Amino acid sequence: MTLGIVRASVLYADKGPKIPDFGKTSDCVKNNGSFCWAWFRHNWSSQFEPRLWEHIELTVVSVGVGFVIAFVLALLAYRARWLAGPVTFVTSVLYTIPSLAAFLILVPITGLGRMTLYIPLTSYTLLILFTNTLAGLTGVPDEIKDAARGNGLTPMQSLWQVELPLAIPTIMAGVRVAVVTIVSLATIAAAVEPVGLGERIFDALNKGNFHTQFIAAGVLCVLLALVADGLLVLLQRVVTPWTRARRTR
Amino acid sequence: MNDFVRAFHFVGDYWSHHLLGSNHSLADLTVQHLVLSLKAMVIAVVIGVPLGMLLGHIHRFSFIAINVSNLGRALPSLGIIAILLPYTGISETTVIIALVVLAAPPILTNTYVAIEQVEVGTVDAARGLGMRPWEVLVKVELPLALPLIFAGIRTSTVFVVATATLSGFFGGGGLGDVIANPASFGTYGVIGASYVLIVLAILSQIVFLTIEYAVTPRALRRPLRWAIRRAPRARNVEADPTRTHPGSGAGADDHPDDPNRQLQLEQGSKIE
Secondary structure, eight states: OHHHHHHHHHHTTTSSOOSSOTTTSOHHHHTTOSOOHHHHHHHIIIIIHHHHHHHHHHHHHHHHHHHHHHHHHHHHHHHSGGGHHHHHHHHHHHHHSOHHHHHHHHHHHHOSSHHHHHHHHHHHHHHHHHHHHHHHHHTSOHHHHHHHHHTTOOHHHHIIIIIHHHHHHHHHHHHHHHHHHHHHHHHHHTTTSSOHHHHHHHHHHHTTOOHHHHHHHHHHHHHHHHHHHHHHHHHHHHHOHHHHHHHHO | OHHHHHHHHHHHHHSSSBOTTSSOBHHHHHHHHHHHHHHHHHHHHHHHHHHHHHHHHHTOOHHHHHHHHHHHHHSOHHHHHHHHHHHHOSSHHHHHHHHHHHHHHHHHHHHHHHHHTSOHHHHHHHHHTTOOHHHIIIIIIHHHHHHHHHHHHHHHHHHHHHHGGGGGTTTOOSTHHHHTOHHHHHHHHHHHHHHHHHHHHHHHHHHHHHHHHHHSOGGGOOOOOOSOOOOHHHHHHHHHHHHHSTTHHHHHHHOTTOHHHHHHHHHHHHTO
C-alpha cells in the first residue's frame, strides 16, 4: 500500500509547488490547521480551479459519449426487444469492474493518457443510461402510441415527437445518476493519472496529510456533484414543463 | 493480454500463500474486504431501515425520504474520505463512514417506498381486525415491504463492496491493498485481485437475490432476475407520463387481459 503512494508521488513529483511550504507560510499551514482560508484563497486559481475544470471535462465528455452510445443502443433495443437482454448483460459486466482496476488495466494497453480514463468512465455510464432510456420508452402507455398513430404520425414521428419526449423524465433521472457517479469515479482516476480534483486529494496524502487541501478538494468534489445534479433537475423542469403542471394541479 | 491470464495464476498462487512483503494472503484480504463491507452495511441498515419504516408508516416527509437517496448518491466517496481525513485520520473508521454515507440513502429510500406503497385497503383491513399501529407496521406492512427493502440493501451492497477498494489508499485493508498497488503486485496482480472482487460482487448479488426471492410472499413472486433493479425513483418518474394524460392510466387497467399489454409488461420487466 505504501508503495502505491510512493509510486503516485513519483508520478506527481514535479507537478506544482511543494505544499505546505514550511519556510514562509502562515502559522495555520505550518501547524496543519483544520482549514487555512488564506492559503486556499491564495492557491485557488493555481491549484484548484484548473483541477475543477479538468474534473468537469472528464465528466462531461464521459457522460456525453456514454449517452450517445447508450441512446443509440436503447433505440435499437426498443425496436428489437431481444437486444435488451444481451446489452444489459454486457453493460452490467462493464459496470461490475472495479474502477481503480479498470484504470490500471488499461494503462499497459492505451498508455498514460486521457483515453485510459475516458474508456472506463464512459463504460460505467452505459448501464444506467441504457436501462433508463429503454425504460422510459417502454413506459409510454400503448394508448398514447395508439393516439399518435391515430393522428396520422409515422412510427418515426411518433418516436421523436411523442414517445421520446414522454421518456425524458426517466432518461434525465438516468443522466443525473450517471453524472454524479462519474464525478465520484473521476476522483479515483487520479490514482492513475494526475488529473481532476482527485489529484489534489492524493497530492495532500503525499504531502504529509495537508488538512486544508484534503477538505478543499473534498468539498469541491461534493459541491460539483450537488451543483451538477441540481442543474440537471432544473434542465429537466425546463424541457418537460408538463410534469410541473401536474404537480401544481 | 498476457496479464489477464497471468492474473489467474496470481490468484492461484497467492490465494492461500502470503503476498510479497505482507503477512496476508489473498484469502485474508478477501475476508478483510468482506468484514469491512459488512460493518458498513450493518450500520447503514441499522440507520436506514428503521428510519424508512417510520417515515413510510406515517406517510410523511416523502420529499426527504426520496431525495436523500439522490443526495447520498451524489456524494463522491473519495471526496467524503478527504473531508473526513483531518478528523478521523487514515483509518478504517474514515472508510467505514464514507461507505455508510454511500449505502444508507438507497436503503432508507427503498424502505420508505416499500412501506409507503402498501395498499391503503390492506392497512385498513389490518386495522379493522383490531391491530395496533405497530402491529400493522410489523405484521402487515413489513412483510409486504421486505422484497423491496432487500432490493435496496442489495443495491447498496454492490456499491459498498466495489467502493471498499478505496481503503487500499487509506489503511482499511481488504482487496484494495493489492488493487491500489500496481507497483508491488504488477498489473496482473491488480487484475487478479479485481477478479476476486468481481466474483465477490456477483456472489453478493446472488445471495441477496435469493433472500429477496425467499422473503417475497408466494403470490407476488416473479422469476429470478440477476440484473440490477431499477431504482424506485425511476419507476415513479416513469409513471408520470400516464398521469399527465387523464384517463390513460385507468385505460391500461381496463384491459388486463389484452395480450399486447401482457407482452409489453413481460418485456418491460426483463430490463429491470
